[in-house]
Amino acid sequence: MDEFDLIRRFFVRNGVPGVPGVVAASGVHAGAILGPGDDCALLAATTTAAARFAVTTDLLVDGVHFFSDVDPRSLGHKALAVNLSDLAAMGARPVAYLLALALPRPDIEWLEAFASGMHALADRYEIELVGGDTTRGPLAIAITALGEVDPAAALRRDRARPGDDIWVSGCLGAAAFAVRERLRGHPLPAVHAALTRLEKPVPQVELGLELAKLSAQGLVHAAIDLSDGLAGDLSHILARSGAAMVSSIGAALWAEALPSHECLSGLVPEDRHDLMLFGGDDYELLLTAPTMARGVLERLGGLHRIGVLDARPEMRLQDGSGGERVLPNRAYQHFRSESDRL
Amino acid sequence: MDEFDLIRRFFVRNGVPGVPGVVAASGVHAGAILGPGDDCALLAATTTAAARFAVTTDLLVDGVHFFSDVDPRSLGHKALAVNLSDLAAMGARPVAYLLALALPRPDIEWLEAFASGMHALADRYEIELVGGDTTRGPLAIAITALGEVDPAAALRRDRARPGDDIWVSGCLGAAAFAVRERLRGHPLPAVHAALTRLEKPVPQVELGLELAKLSAQGLVHAAIDLSDGLAGDLSHILARSGAAMVSSIGAALWAEALPSHECLSGLVPEDRHDLMLFGGDDYELLLTAPTMARGVLERLGGLHRIGVLDARPEMRLQDGSGGERVLPNRAYQHFRSESDRL
Numbered sequence: 257m258d259e260f261d262l263i264r265r266f267f268v269r270n271g272v273p274g275v276p277g278v279v280a281a282s283g284v285h286a287g288a289i290l291g292p293g294d295d296c297a298l299l300a301a302t303t304t305a306a307a308r309f310a311v312t313t314d315l316l317v318d319g320v321h322f323f324s325d326v327d328p329r330s331l332g333h334k335a336l337a338v339n340l341s342d343l344a345a346m347g348a349r350p351v352a353y354l355l356a357l358a359l360p361r362p363d364i365e366w367l368e369a370f371a372s373g374m375h376a377l378a379d380r381y382e383i384e385l386v387g388g389d390t391t392r393g394p395l396a397i398a399i400t401a402l403g404e405v406d407p408a409a410a411l412r413r414d415r416a417r418p419g420d421d422i423w424v425s426g427c428l429g430a431a432a433f434a435v436r437e438r439l440r441g442h443p444l445p446a447v448h449a450a451l452t453r454l455e456k457p458v459p460q461v462e463l464g465l466e467l468a469k470l471s472a473q474g475l476v477h478a479a480i481d482l483s484d485g486l487a488g489d490l491s492h493i494l495a496r497s498g499a500a501m502v503s504s505i506g507a508a509l510w511a512e513a514l515p516s517h518e519c520l521s522g523l524v525p526e527d528r529h530d531l532m533l534f535g536g537d538d539y540e541l542l543l544t545a546p547t548m549a550r551g552v553l554e555r556l557g558g559l560h561r562i563g564v565l566d567a568r569p570e571m572r573l574q575d576g577s578g579g580e581r582v583l584p585n586r587a588y589q590h591f592r593s594e595s596d597r598l
Numbered sequence: 599m600d601e602f603d604l605i606r607r608f609f610v611r612n613g614v615p616g617v618p619g620v621v622a623a624s625g626v627h628a629g630a631i632l633g634p635g636d637d638c639a640l641l642a643a644t645t646t647a648a649a650r651f652a653v654t655t656d657l658l659v660d661g662v663h664f665f666s667d668v669d670p671r672s673l674g675h676k677a678l679a680v681n682l683s684d685l686a687a688m689g690a691r692p693v694a695y696l697l698a699l700a701l702p703r704p705d706i707e708w709l710e711a712f713a714s715g716m717h718a719l720a721d722r723y724e725i726e727l728v729g730g731d732t733t734r735g736p737l738a739i740a741i742t743a744l745g746e747v748d749p750a751a752a753l754r755r756d757r758a759r760p761g762d763d764i765w766v767s768g769c770l771g772a773a774a775f776a777v778r779e780r781l782r783g784h785p786l787p788a789v790h791a792a793l794t795r796l797e798k799p800v801p802q803v804e805l806g807l808e809l810a811k812l813s814a815q816g817l818v819h820a821a822i823d824l825s826d827g828l829a830g831d832l833s834h835i836l837a838r839s840g841a842a843m844v845s846s847i848g849a850a851l852w853a854e855a856l857p858s859h860e861c862l863s864g865l866v867p868e869d870r871h872d873l874m875l876f877g878g879d880d881y882e883l884l885l886t887a888p889t890m891a892r893g894v895l896e897r898l899g900g901l902h903r904i905g906v907l908d909a910r911p912e913m914r915l916q917d918g919s920g921g922e923r924v925l926p927n928r929a930y931q932h933f934r935s936e937s938d939r940l
Contacts, residue, residue, distance in 0.1 A: 289650060293838060294755045295687035295823060296652035296745065308631060309651060310638035311728070313742055315698035317735030345637035356657035356698070356740040386653070389740075393659030398698040398731075398740035400655055403638065413636050481637060496635060 266371035267355065267385055268292045288352050288386045297386035299352055299402060310348035310403040310410070314338045318395040322455075323438065328366045330455035331397070332373030338483065339401035340381065340459035341539045345481035347411040347468025348403030350461060352386040353378070356400075358393030381461060409472035411464065411479035411543070416497035418505055420477055420544035422563040423553060425460055428486060429528065430517035432535020450519045457539035466556055467543060475549040482538040486514075487571060487583045489542055494571070504569035509533075509583070511575045513562045529573065533583060608713035609697065609727055610634045630694050630728045639728035641694055641744060652690035652745040652752070656680045660737040664797075665780065670708045672797035673739070674715030680825065681743035682723065682801035683881045687823035689753040689810025690745030692803060694728040695720070698742075700735035723803060751814035753806065753821035753885070758839035760847055762819055762886035764905040765895060767802055770828060771870065772859035774877020792861045799881035808898055809885060817891040824880040828856075829913060829925045831884055836913070846911035851875075851925070853917045855904045871915065875925060 268291075290298040299309070316335050318324055336353060343350050355374075359367075378384065430453035437447045460481070470476045478497060480489045490507055498505040511529055520528045544565055545553060553559050563574075571583040610633075632640040641651070658677050660666055678695060685692050697716075701709075720727065772795035779789045802823070812818045820839060822831045832849055840847040853871055862870045886907055887895060895901050905916075913925040 289749050290752070290754065295684040295753075295821075296654040296690060298688075298747070298749055298752060299651045299653060300749075309641045309744075311641060311694075311696065311742070311744065312638040313696045313698045313729060313731055313740070315700055315731045315733050315735075315738075315740060317700050317733050317738075320733055320735055342637040346640075348638060352653075354653065354655045354742060356655045356742075358657055358659050358738055387655060389655055389657045391657050391659050391662055393657075393662055393738060394736040396657075396659075396700055396735060396738045396740075398655070398657060398738075400653070400696060400698075400742040402651075402653065405640070407631050407640055407642075410632070410640060411637075412632065479637075 266367045267388065267390075288384055291384060291386045292388070297352065297354070299386065306406045306408065307404045308407050309351070310343055310346045310405050311400065312339055312342040312346075313398060313400040314342065315396065315398045326455065328369040329373035332370040332375075333377050333456050334373075335397045335399050336374050336377050336401070337457050337459045337539065339399045340377070340461055341457070341481040341483065343401055343403035344460045344464030345411060345479050345541060346403065346405055347409055347464045347471060347479070348405035349465060350381045350383045351402045351404050352383055353399055353401045355385055355388035356398040357388065357390045358396040359390070360392065360395060405468060406472065409468040411467055411471055411476065412496075413478055413480055413493050414496040414500040416478035416493050416505065416544040416565055417501070417546075418565050418567045419547070420565040421547060421550065421553075421561050422490070422507060422509065422565060423543050423545060423559045424482070424486070424515065424540055424562050425463055425558055425560075426538070426540040427515040427517040428482070428538050428540065429520050429531035429535050430454070431457070431537035432485070432531045433517070433519055435535070435537075436531070447519060450517065453517065454537055457537065459539060460541045463541055463556070463558070467541070470545075470549065470552060474546070475552060476543055476545045479541055479543040482536075482540045482542055484536045485534045486538075486542065487533040488536075490571060493542070493544065494565075498569075504567055505565060506568040507563055507565050507571045508580075509563035509571065509573050511573050513560060515560045515562070533573070608709045609730065609732075630726055633726060633728045634730070639694065639696070641728070648748045648750065649746045650749050651693070652685055652688045652747050653742065654681055654684040654688075655740060655742040656684065657738065657740045668797065670711040671715035674712040674717075675719050675798050676715075677739045677741050678716050678719050678743070679799050679801045679881065681741045682719070682803055683799070683823040683825065685743055685745035686802045686806030687753060687821050687883060688745065688747055689751055689806045689813060689821070690747035691807060692723045692725045693744045693746050694725055695741055695743045697727055697730035698740040699730065699732045700738040701732070702734065702737060747810060748814065751810040753809055753813055753818060754838075755820055755822055755835050756838040756842040758820035758835050758847065758886040758907055759843070759888075760907050760909045761889070762907040763889060763892065763895075763903050764832070764849060764851065764907060765885050765887060765901045766824070766828065766857065766882055766904050767805055767884075767900055767902075768880070768882040769857040769859040770824070770880050770882065771862050771873035771877050772796070773799070773879035773881075774827070774873045775859070775861055777877075777879070778873070789861060792859065795859065796879055799879065801881060802883045805883055805898070805900070809883070812887075812891065812894060817887060817894055819886045819888065821883055821885040824878075824882045824884055826878045827876045828880075828884065829875040832913060835884070835886065836907075840911075846909055847907060848910040849905055849907050849913045850922075851905035851913065851915050853915050855902060857902045857904070875915070 776792035
């Protein structure tokens with residue numbers, strides 16, 4: 257058994273290396289007809305005739321997306337979580353994923369922890385690793401996730417309209433706070449809850465599926481997951497929706513409505529707002545919806561109404577006393593900003 | 599426009615950044631309902647009700663899979679070609695692909711050449727880049743390719759049987775010869791044809807589609823693409839097919855039937871055989887088929903019958919005078935061997 261047989265052992269769970277990795281198609285949702293070990297995996301969508309595949313890929317690189325000393329179990333979790341977050345932001349049900357992994361050497365302890373973090377999250381959504389590629393090289397992790405969604409229900413970025421309410425799930429700013437504290441050399445225990453938010457983000461898959469049902473009824477217009485900060489990610493919705501309408505579209509955000517993580521409570525308001533607006537790695541969902549959806553969105557729980565879309569071509573932050581500042585539509589130049597989606 | 603807007607410009611061809619990348623679903627084959635610019639791409643299979651998605655990912659790393667001074671246009675071609683080769687080895691029709699790219703800095707000239715090489719190959723198969731991710735980091739390229747295939751026609755690795763003929767397409771050894779000459783410091787013009795085979799491999803997509811039709815009729819049993827050398831790749835078919843049968847399966851290869859590339863003509867036979875058996879990067883298709891398929895496979899053209907499967911648990915190379923040597927089932931430890939598929 258050579259080094260890479262050993263590596264394969266941690267990732268291929270449908271039998272030992274060399275044994276066909278045929279996975280029975282699940283009766284519940286889409287599944288793999290043929291898993292790892294062949295030239296390709298074969299996937300079938302089985303829920304409904306209208307279902308289609310949503311597919312996304314994210315690349316995590318040492319020193320850009322994570323600190324070099326990150327716990328490998330957390331890293332395995334996060335590498336998959338950021339992809340599931342993209343599926344959630346599309347309203348797609350996760351089906352399967354592939355892993356392309358470059359690592360400097362086959363460190364068994366590291367691999368075991370990395371794989372266990374990834375598998376634990378995969379198990380939560382009953383999805384399997386159906387293929388991949390490993391190679392020696394500077395540590396880099398590219399996961400491709402596939403999900404299933406009815407295109408008529410998909411949570412797209414280009415359907416927001418002036419007059420829509422802006423909603424966000426959960427609370428914001430904790431992951432960016434953890435990065436900032438770490439870069440300032442502050443001890444980790446003081447920011448433990450924030451570090452958990454940074455290293456073990458929870459993809460909003462269930463919420464995405466609920467929102468997709470509402471999207472099919474016209475009760476949600478657009479959505480995106482928050483990976484690069486609220487301002488930057490909202491600007492993607494504005495750019496694509498404005499282009500689709502061939503018209504300008506902007507946003508007013510209410511400073512006092514932004515849901516900040518409790519670890520930000522000791523900060524002055526401007527500092528807190530900056531972390532929430534420009535910090536990355538929150539992996540909450542941002543959505544826009546018509547006003548008639550307020551009741552149903554409030555009943556979902558965990559959503560905060562934080563502003564409104566209008567026809568002014570920019571994003572503004574409004575305080576309670578009538579003050580307003582125009583927001584840049586770029587994420588902060590922190591360690592996540594050196595990457596972008598195609 | 600920041601650096602990454604500039605990068606995006608080279609890869610997103612369905613409109614300018616910020617404009618919805620909606621791609622009309624093709625009437626001919628599967629296509630993208632929603633292309634780049636959202637959280638996920640949406641894909642539909644449209645050819646037949648039985649069609650399913652085949653999905654594969656390959657990661658190319660600087661210094662492991664290519665020389666650092668490789669022509670970026672060739673690299674763009676090859677990064678996509680190796681994935682299309684996996685689709686070909688499954689008998690799948692290419693549908694779409696995603697790119698995860700880490701690069702040290704946004705070098706516009708490099709990116710333009712890389713993208714043009716990739717797009718030129720994509721155009722040949724009428725497939726689109728439907729999503730991706732770019733980041734700063736040591737040069738690494740992970741492409742995920744999706745294809746469409748009827749599972750009943752798919753060219754799997756685990757259906758080979760003793761008594762099958764072994765066939766291979768094209769000619770072998772040229773890419774490994776180019777690597778060897780380069781590592782020995784020999785001038786490139788002397789191995790130009792070989793270098794083209796290494797840097798601009800042609801994925802056998804059309805052949806894979808023809809073989810899939812035969813597979814559906816039981817006239818092809820198993821197939822794999824040759825990325826790590828004939829011996830190593832044949833051993834994958836033997837391992838998976840043997841496990842599927844719970845029985846031993848081996849192979850006799852005929853030294854004089856192996857189709858060597860003309861650039862190997864000056865070498866002594868043992869040298870030539872080693873490059874063909876253990877050299878990588880040929881990207882030809884290796885298949886096994888029942889004897890009754892001989893006529894139809896010969897009529898396809900370009901296929902060579904190079905041996906036969908039997909029930910002895912190993913691979914042997916037989917020469918014309920009754921001599922036989924047992925082959926190790928591992929690829930050579932050349933620069934490609936530090937990677938493996940899951």
